[in-house]
Amino acid sequence: xxxxxxxxxxxxxxATPTLLRAEDAFRMRDxxxxxxxxxxxxxxxxxxxxxxxxxxxxxLKADSTFFVLTKRPMAVxxxxxxxxxxxxxxxxxxxxxxxxxxxxxxxxxxxxVLSLGGYKDPETGFVSRVRLEKSTFELV
Amino acid sequence: MKPSILALAATMVATAxxxxxxPQANNExxxxxxxxxxxxxxxxxxxxxxxxxxxxxxxxNGVGTNYATRxxxxxxxxxxxxxxxxxxxxxPYLALVKTYNTNAQTPDSAGTGxxxxxxxxxxxxxxxxxxxxxxxxxxxxAGNELASISDILAAEGKSVGIISTARITHATPASAYxxxxxxxxxxxxxxxxxxxTDIAQQLVAKMKDGTVDLAMGGGRxxxxxxxxxxxxxxxxxxxxxxxxxxxxxxxGVQYAWxxxxxxxxxxxxxxxxxxxxxxxxxxxxxxxxEPSLAQMTEMAIKxxxxxxxxxxxxxxxxxxxxxxxxxxxxxxxxxxxxxxEAIAIADELTNDxxxxxxVTADHEHAIAFNGYCGxxxxxxxxxxxxxxDKTENTGEPLLADDGKPYTVAGFLNGAGSVLxxxxxxxxxxxxxxxTQEQAVDLEYLQQALIPKSSETHSGEDVxxxxxxxxxxxxxxxxxxxxxxxxxxxxxxxx
Numbered sequence: 001x002x003x004x005x006x007x008x009x010x011x012x013x014x015a016t017p018t019l020l021r022a023e024d025a026f027r028m029r030d031x032x033x034x035x036x037x038x039x040x041x042x043x044x045x046x047x048x049x050x051x052x053x054x055x056x057x058x059x060l061k062a063d064s065t066f067f068v069l070t071k072r073p074m075a076v077x078x079x080x081x082x083x084x085x086x087x088x089x090x091x092x093x094x095x096x097x098x099x100x101x102x103x104x105x106x107x108x109x110x111x112x113v114l115s116l117g118g119y120k121d122p123e124t125g126f127v128s129r130v131r132l133e134k135s136t137f138e139l140v
Numbered sequence: 141m142k143p144s145i146l147a148l149a150a151t152m153v154a155t156a157x158x159x160x161x162x163p164q165a166n167n168e169x170x171x172x173x174x175x176x177x178x179x180x181x182x183x184x185x186x187x188x189x190x191x192x193x194x195x196x197x198x199x200x201n202g203v204g205t206n207y208a209t210r211x212x213x214x215x216x217x218x219x220x221x222x223x224x225x226x227x228x229x230x231x232p233y234l235a236l237v238k239t240y241n242t243n244a245q246t247p248d249s250a251g252t253g254x255x256x257x258x259x260x261x262x263x264x265x266x267x268x269x270x271x272x273x274x275x276x277x278x279x280x281x282a283g284n285e286l287a288s289i290s291d292i293l294a295a296e297g298k299s300v301g302i303i304s305t306a307r308i309t310h311a312t313p314a315s316a317y318x319x320x321x322x323x324x325x326x327x328x329x330x331x332x333x334x335x336x337t338d339i340a341q342q343l344v345a346k347m348k349d350g351t352v353d354l355a356m357g358g359g360r361x362x363x364x365x366x367x368x369x370x371x372x373x374x375x376x377x378x379x380x381x382x383x384x385x386x387x388x389x390x391x392g393v394q395y396a397w398x399x400x401x402x403x404x405x406x407x408x409x410x411x412x413x414x415x416x417x418x419x420x421x422x423x424x425x426x427x428x429x430e431p432s433l434a435q436m437t438e439m440a441i442k443x444x445x446x447x448x449x450x451x452x453x454x455x456x457x458x459x460x461x462x463x464x465x466x467x468x469x470x471x472x473x474x475x476x477x478x479x480x481e482a483i484a485i486a487d488e489l490t491n492d493x494x495x496x497x498x499v500t501a502d503h504e505h506a507i508a509f510n511g512y513c514g515x516x517x518x519x520x521x522x523x524x525x526x527x528x529d530k531t532e533n534t535g536e537p538l539l540a541d542d543g544k545p546y547t548v549a550g551f552l553n554g555a556g557s558v559l560x561x562x563x564x565x566x567x568x569x570x571x572x573x574x575t576q577e578q579a580v581d582l583e584y585l586q587q588a589l590i591p592k593s594s595e596t597h598s599g600e601d602v603x604x605x606x607x608x609x610x611x612x613x614x615x616x617x618x619x620x621x622x623x624x625x626x627x628x629x630x631x632x633x634x
């Protein structure tokens with residue numbers, strides 16, 4: 001995608017809430033096999049700009065350009081667990097600019113460039129295996 | 141009237157009643173119910189001592205959650221769902237159970253597990269200690285410890301097994317072997333706490349002294365030292381630097397960490413530790429390279445059966461609870477089916493004459509069901525209208541007063557709340573539109589009312605189903621700690 005198209009698309013996503021249809025977006029399970037290896041589709045889409053449905057886990061840091069996308073709202077049971085448990089099948093999302101936090105149980109569609117392989121975030125130390133980079137998102 | 145005339149009159153009334161033609165007598169519902177009556181009349185309690193005792197607990201599987209799994213299982217089998225009968229629902233004896241903890245109207249799994257394993261109710265959050273203990277206060281453990289049914293039956297010469305799809309150090313399995321002022325002390329105790337060790341160490345101590353012979357579940361992280369790599373590449377959490385898996389291997393305990401290594405275990409009675417995940421085992425819907433609850437049950441019964449004196453086995457479907465906490469009914473019911481498969485294999489591998497099988501839940505959740513849905517409405521999906529001329533629903537979703545369809549099941553609170561946090565910090569919103577396709581998706585969260593990051597337990601009754609020696613003692617509405625006393629009586633009766 002050319003830079004101009006990319007910027008225009010990003011701006012549109014920020015401005016109009018229903019430009020992208022949620023049903024056209026990928027689901028997290030499209031990228032992971034049950035053994036947590038990548039699906040053929042994930043490998044095929046690597047470095048492509050794609051859209052994925054999910055939920056924004058409460059960000060680790062304020063005023064950030066990074067959040068974790070979960071396939072279900074990240075429910076934490078303080079009675080059952082001493083600490084939050086990250087599920088295996090998540091995506092790290094790096095946004096183009098500092099974003100406004102969305103409630104953890106509000107469905108969103110994120111559009112970004114798919115990146116596969118281990119990466120440790122230098123600021124938070126968060127280790128990810130799948131990322132969407134240069135991302136924007138919209139409420140569904 | 142003389143007695144003989146009275147008797148004659150009674151006979152005449154009875155004869156007249158049986159001779160009367162009842163027009164619906166050939167209706168299939170009528171004849172099925174007549175068959176049921178005959179089964180009830182023929183039912184005979186078994187009153188010899190139980191050689192083996194098995195308790196299967198689906199965590200959070202109250203009457204409502206069990207209903208959801210029943211419909212899902214029946215619908216998966218191609219039926220409407222309601223008519224499905226789970227393996228435990230064929231058991232001859234049933235009671236309703238009051239699950240509250242001594243200080244909690246809404247119970248937690250530590251207090252409920254202790255009630256079932258030790259025969260006395262106690263506080264929420266504590267394990268194997270009575271209600272004099274204070275949660276989180278290590279100094280209150282001494283003098284308040286309780287003996288669990290597994291301790292007692294091990295002393296009688298029986299083998300003991302504990303299985304869970306949650307961490308093996310989590311509340312329900314831990315209630316069978318530990319005494320702890322806090323359920324969260326799975327891999328460490330607070331500094332200065334000398335009256336108890338952490339829960340993982342308590343399990344290891346019992347495996348070393350032969351009072352627990354088999355333990356299978358998740359929770360590897362609390363058996364491996366902090367920072368050290370676990371079998372699947374994760375990290376251990378033990379701050380004391382101990383490698384409890386190595387300790388047990390050194391003591392002659394067999395160890396497995398995935399389905400392949402589990403397949404190589406000797407089921408000869410030689411002790412077994414199976415730790416199949418660093419934390420909880422996978423939901424059944426996501427399971428890949430680890431054994432199912434039914435497979436673990438089969439391995440356990442085959443191994444423990446080598447003891448001529450019999451065995452005690454606690455089996456927990458731990459993740460029914462977790463999926464409910466997530467508000468994700470699609471995973472709840474799939475783990476519910478995995479639980480039913482474990483019940484079926486436990487029943488198949490044992491004999492009613494010498495094995496008491498108890499099936500129950502520790503507590504219910506804030507799950508509820510909408511109406512008025514027609515037959516065959518997908519239990520995960522939308523509530524479809526009742527047909528006036530057909531058995532099956534019309535295929536048309538019923539609409540609420542807001543003009544939107546709604547699902548059969550919902551939660552009173554949780555992450556699926558229709559009220560979401562807004563930019564001004566307040567919670568408000570409306571019910572999202574939901575299609576059938578969205579509702580039956582594996583990741584869907586049923587709509588809830590009260591916003592909470594995790595859906596809660598509820599204090600509603602659960603059922604207990606039983607078969608085998610002294611199973612008939614489970615009837616009526618009982619306190620949860622009575623379950624221990626039935627198991628204890630069955631295993632020690634003369």
